Amino acid sequence: MSQPANTAARRIVDTLVMNGIDRVFCVPGESYLAVLDALADVRDRIQVIACRHEAGAANMAEAYGKLTGKPGVCMVTRGPGATHASIGVHTAHQDSTPMILFVGQIALTDRGRGAFQEVDYREVFGGLAKWATEIESPERTVEVVERAFATALQGRMGPVVIALPEDILHADGGPAPIRPVTPAKAGLDPAFVEQVRARLARAERPLLVLGGSGWTEDAAAAIGDWAEKIGLPVSLSFRRKDILSNDRPNYAGDLGLGCNPKLTARAKAADLILAIGARLGENPTQGYTLFDRARTAETLIHIHPGAEELGRVWTPLLSATADNSLAAHALSAIDPGRTWHDEAATAHADYQAFSTPVPVTGAVNMSECMAHLGDSLPPTAIITNGAGNFAAWLHRFYRHRACRTQLAPTSGAMGYGYPAALAAKSVHPDRDVICIAGDGDYLMTGQEIATAVQYGINVVVVVVDNGTYGTIRMHQETHYPGAARTIATDLVNPDFVKYAEAFGAFGIRCETTADFPAALAAARNAGRPALVHLITSAEDIAPNRTITGLRSQ
Secondary structure (H helix, E strand, C coil): CCCCCEEHHHHHHHHHHHHHCCEEECCCHHHHHHHHHHCCCCCCCEEEEEEECHHHHHHHHHHHHHHHCCCCEEEECHHHHHHHHHHHHHHHHHCCCCEEEEEEEEEEEHHHCCCCCCCHHHHCCCCCCEEEECCHHHHHHHHHHHHHHHHCCCCCEEEEEEEECHHHHHHHHCCCEEEEEEEECCCCCHHHHHHHHHHHHHHEEEEEEECCCCHHHHHHHHHHHHHHCCCCEEEEECCCCCCCCCCCEEEEEEEEECCCCHHHHHHCCCCCEEEECCCCCCCCCCCCCCCCHHHHHHHHHEEEHHHHCCCCCCCCEEEEEHHHHHHHHHHHHCCCCCCCHHHHHHHHHHHHHHCCCCCCCCCHHHHHHHHHHHHHHCCCCEEEEEECCHHHHHHHHCCCCCCCCCEECCCCCCCHHHHHHHHHHHHCCCCCCEEEHHHHHHCHHHHHHHHHHHCCCEEEEEEEEEEEEEEHHHHHHHHHCCCCCCCCCEECCCCCHHHHHHCCCCCEEEECCCCHHHHHHHEEEEEECCCEEECCCCCCCCCECHHHHHHHH
16 A cells, blocks of 8 residues: 655655656665655656665666766665665765765664664764765655755765655655756856966966866867867876767876876976866875976866865865866867967877787786777777776776766775666666676676666676786785785686576676687677676786786796
8 A cells, every 4th residue: 555645755756756866776675665665656757776785786876876967866774784885975975976875764763772773874974975964854855855966966076865764754744846956056257267268378288187077978078179179188087088089189098097107297297287177186196296286386277166176185376166067168168379289199199009908928918808899899888897907907998989988986996897887778778888897896796797687787797807806916016025925815706607697697708818809799799688707817917017926826
């Protein structure tokens, strides 16, 4: 029997529908049964995807937010459900992704008793989320959820956590939502745009750096066309390689881990850095060594939607708070009165040389495999990954050619890539979605292959299996060299083909570079979720890096 139409639970769902949310990722729990019941009445508008672990559900919601620009919605139960989901909240915070996590909660009347699975979510998530709250007055339900949408979308985007005491979900939920939330967005002052033009006109070695979230495809195209027209070299921030096509003749590469030394040299030598959306945090600045605070005071123009990020680390020459896309449109109208096509050509040539496949010691050359991936997939293919040195091969040798085709955690979260792929394929079932995952990385959320099979989400995952937590092994050998010093990094893996088949998915094993194209094609054409088990050598841990200790064993 359905509940009354005006309960707090139904007002939550009403507000999601009003704001265009078309799917919810969850692990069901008894603490928010009333919300699940309300979702049952809107199946034609909101698809509920039940996952096998809260980390998977939260990562899917984060990826949905990153891909669509709308808050990804995740629902989990109290206590263990919420803490399992915290990884997705952390990634959404680090990656500036709009997301709302709804957490079932104990009854208001039981608070402070140490009730079953009781957690203070304001305290637990206060440092991870933009806002963590609890609905205490059911008649204000729509007010709280609408504020969550606004908070997630305004300024520097990010996650919101809302706890739902189970007793208030059945109470009168107050007024219904009237209209969708329209987030406030700041643009650039024309006087600031003129200052940027004047500085560009005097620059000899400028560099445009793009990063962050919230980019629209037309804004990315506008700033890309403008930079290409005037020959302004452009670099993309860590794991933001899809903002512009990497084939543009002025593309200089990405400021990520394992960065092209020629690009870091270019950034250091630049007499003007125009950064839009990028926070210029630890990874893109190579451990805060790429810039010097005294020099940025003379060379850095920093534009970011979050005012708190401006001057946080680097003293800027000029700074402005603005939405990335609005800023891009405003700046793309600038005529600096000069061009830098020679600089752009050199920067792009350096990128092309750095992205040319390199030799390896093992039978599988990941640089050639990732280059083939880029050559064989359409520009609209979406590529996802989690964390590990395997990703260095992907980021260096795969070319992104369209906006919103990369889902990768700047937070460095293992286990992100496969759930992210499921979210992407659920949104775009007509597009290729390929996850590249390490063996340790994949098994953190690999059970979501059951979710893929259940809902017919036909993603392809390439599991790069070298039998080790390679990144940690590499650092152990670097910092603690010597025989028998490595510890806790060896992995005993399953037969991933049999693993996939056990769930009803397609699996294929690949042991050589030459076999990779056929294996990838078979997986793409399988007509069901598919897994390519790619056997690689742990010695080929990353481009131009080896685990030398394995050779001596």
